[in-house]
Amino acid sequence: MGMHVGGGLGPMSGNGSGGGHNRSKMHELAKNEHLDWAIVRRALFALTPYRLQAVFVSLLLLAIAAGSVLPAWLTEQMIDVGIAHANVHLLILYTLMLILTTVVTGLLGVWQTWLSNVIAQDVMADYRLMLFNHIQRQSISFFSTRQSGDLVSRVMNDVTAIQNVITTTLVGLVSNVLVITATLLLMFSMNWQMAVLSLVVVPAFVFPTQRVGRLRQNIQGNIQHKLSQLTIQLTEQFGVSGALLTRIFTREQAEATRFHQTSQELRDLQVRRILVGRWLFMWLGMFSAIGPALLFGYGGWLVIHHLIALGTVVAFTTLLGRLYNPLSQLAQLHVSILSSIALYRRIFGLLDIEPEIHDGSNQLNPAFISGKIELHGVSHRYSTQTETGLLVLKNIDFTVDPGQMVALVGPSGAGKTTILNLISRFYDPLCGEVMIDGIDIREFTLTSLRAHMGLVPQDPFFFHDTIHENLLIAKPNATRAEMITACMAAQIHETIDNLPEGYDTVVGERGYRLSGGERQRLAIARVLLREPKIVLLDEATSALDTLVERKIQTALLELLRGRTSIVIAHRLSTVLSANYIIVIDEGTIVAQGTHAALLENSLLYRSLYEAQFANT
Template sequence: MGMGMGMGGGFGGRGGGGGGGRRWEMRELAKQEHLDWGIMRRASKSFMPYWRKALIVSVLLLITSAGGALPAWLTQRIIDDGIMKDQFSVVIWLTSALIVIALVTGLFGVLQTWLSNAVAQDVMADYRLSLFTHIQRQTVNFFASRQSGDLVSRVMNDVTAIQSVITTTLMGLASNVLVILTTLALMFEMNWKMTVLSLVVVPAFVLPTQRVGGVRQKLQGQIQQRLSTLTVQLSEQFGVSGALLTRIFSREQTEIQKFSQVNRELRNLQVRQTLVGRWLFMWIGMFSSIGPALLWGYGGWLVIHHQMQLGTIVAFTGLLSRLYSPLGQLAQMHVNLLSSIALFRRIFAVLDVEPDVQDGPITIAEGSVKGRICLEDVSFAYGASASNEPAVVLRDVNLTIEPGQVIALVGPSGAGKTTLLNLIPRFSDPLTGRILIDDHASKSLTLSSLRGQMGLVPQDPFFFHDTIYNNLLFARDDATQEEIEAACKAAQIHEMIRGLPEGYDTVVGERGYRLSGGERQRLAIARVLLRAPRIVLLDEATSALDTLVERQIQEALTVLMKGRTAIVIAHRLSTILTADNIVVLEGGRIAAQGRHAELLETSSLYRQLYEAQFAVQSEMAEQVVAE
């Protein structure tokens, strides 16, 4: 996991019925969408790894389609060659064939259903893995600009929703096309004039579907957006931090109302999507009855005038339902196919986001660097201001940190301290300039090998809802119990853990909520110690800590930074007093640097910061000693 030590921390409308519903639908039909073949071609590539299974499914579909058409032909033979000619043996033989065909077709149908669902689940699993892997490659800025619940919704809800596209729509499309082709082939072989008459009503099945599909495509996108909104709210409200904030400000009822509104909009949209096209399918149903009526009228005339046998017209009426049913389903599938485009667009919208930071070609072993860090003319900008100009955070920073040195970063809020710290492990890349680790440009290194040299203790350490033991293993999954305990002893937290009822098997709660602020910070230090990096990045906690806890943390930090290169965003007086070099940042530039005593004499900004922040700590410490 690269740094492996807790980097996840700091850093619609109303549904209408009757005439109103119809008027709304007709207005929406005017805003039709078209099939996006680029999206569909891209989506179809997801089947390529499973082409063998897909080929078998296609063969099975062909067999079942042909097997479904044969009973009509056998029925014709039973009537014309058996019943009408008093040949009971022919009737027995052909009815037996009907039973065998039904059995074989059913077995092949079960196999085809199993294989098609297996392909669907494979494709869904691939999309979920691709999305998760791609999101894992993104920088911190990617997550800072997006809601986690929306990303969860795309990985889970959107991918799950495409199952019906694969199993029902695409497989159904192939099945129905084969059924239509085999049925037409048999119908033309039996009587081409009757077949042409049967096809007269086919345009009524096809023409309206494009317009209905456009509406359903738009509704599908709106449905997925509402699902995403609900997922975001659930993830925020069901987390400890969100739950606390909601309750302290008594916003429970407001949140319920927000959820209720979106939930109602989702319900209305789903009802609309179900009802869109009801006029189309009523139309299709009407013409499904007209076709057989025309067939019986014309066919009856031919039978009466001895131009066609009775078995043929009976078989034709059976084949007609076999022809019209898949045509109606094809119309529905075309609508579903259009609506599925919205799902794939949402999935591809995430997959198309290129990570801001790319892997370099060089891999170096963990612990192989000495720890020298050099920033050469480094500038950084992110976002955009109202004038569309980059918001510059760092400007022409030049800084050299020798192996084993402790560097303290101080400066007013917004001076660029956290940004500078984040550039070292390449959470972001400089706009200009470069950063060297020993003699390696950081951009030339793979991200995992670069971050493998580093450890981070963020201001608000993150812990998974898991045991203390497993949270520590996140730093190094091959660590032994003895190594874990040694790291915790060095971090001044082993005795506290041992005093818990379940010891290292204690579950820390979401984000480590069951631990105090000082305990979380010491546990984060233990996690970095277990990693044993050459470079330590530390954003000291600003929360008020009692003297004993602060002393324990300081002792743990002393162990952590000993013999390592350390860059510290300093909030404690003890840190700046012991630092080898203090870097004073102002407006994204280095305003001054040096030791504490020197900067008090030479830098007015540092002196102001010291008097406003660190001198207060000194007075508090003196007061505690006096008491």
């Protein structure tokens, strides 16, 4: 039973600097000025499950494109056939056809808009689910180096912006290409010389768009970064812990100033994004007027010389609106496509982070598990400490037999919590093996492994929900009677029963409506309700007064009988209840044995006893 240990919780108390580095990296990626076709292909791949709907939308857009140019041809026929030849019958027929075309095209447009938005909402839901599941698969070190507000911003703000990409950018691209194609086909079929003249000003619509697209792409990346900053601040400030900290240090005004400054920067960026293309669109509007002027001049000359019918000139002027307007929209869409790349980079940047903990393939069979725990040659360092090379666990070797209770003692930061993290497989060791019943835990699925473990952390977490719902997390099919039994064993039932709404009482965010001792007792009840084979207690009774602790120790001794348990101990009662004690210092086991033996043989244990346990 030799062992070496170190390090405490490590990066779980990190300040989020890694999240800042990650956001900086995403921010730099957003400055890429080129259209990334790999990202475009990957973004389009998200439409694969909806390809049939997408094909139908394309057919609707094709019909709408045909319907948008048909009025010009009908106008030509009304003038050159109906009016010029005084044919009232054809005039009425073409008029009715013109009205019908307009109505049908409008209805098809409504249908297409509805279906496009349904697809967009489905894709957004898929991305949110992908991001949520992907984040759920990350190890604890992932969360310890990132700010939760930034992750929330990725899942909510960035994904929400995708809707505009699909409904406006993608649909607009297909729609405008089809309209331009249909318009040009009709124009060249009418008169190729006038069609060519109509295209003279087209380069003026295309060339200025590249620089504007790059500028708006950079601005879009900065906007998403600012939205992320605001989400982070709101998440931190509106939580109970953040609110308490702000008030304790009277930071209300400073936080309001910081929020105002970021909001102002976001406002300036959004205004700049809107205005950055105004000069371009003024340029496009100018050439939209030049084209019809040239066409009227040349077309009028042809009519005067009887080389073309008047209806054709009128139809061409009508078609110019169907040509230049889509060209102008395509120029804006090019800007939007480049801007949307920043959104997808942030989303894909998160999706591409490989989880550190990979699921095993074997199930841990509850019928055969005995609960034996072994650590062989285990060393560990947290990912945030790779540059320093600091090992928090060093060549650990120890065994806990089934049904044994082992206490871990040592100075703060010695590595006690790290051992529990490795056994729970929140982290994988740098080297060595953690084994359950002689099998490396990396071979088991995470779900089956943790289904047989119960962990009471030093600071238990509870959702903003009722006591009943928080207990169901441990055992979803638990009855009220089972909950009461577990809570009585944890000495918390009487407290709950005295609450106005009993087990239906909402505990508040993180359980702040309960005292520290009540939260820990409720956390113990939650573990007892799960009835795991292995129990890990991280200073689970540190917030309990002596009287309550004695009651709960009696309950724990009875309910942990036959279960393997490892307890980080800060109280004498826990130490005395253990089968044996492991003393850890600076990542190393410096002593182990019974309480009496360690008092006699271990100077460190004796000093810890005198400092922590003697008066408990």
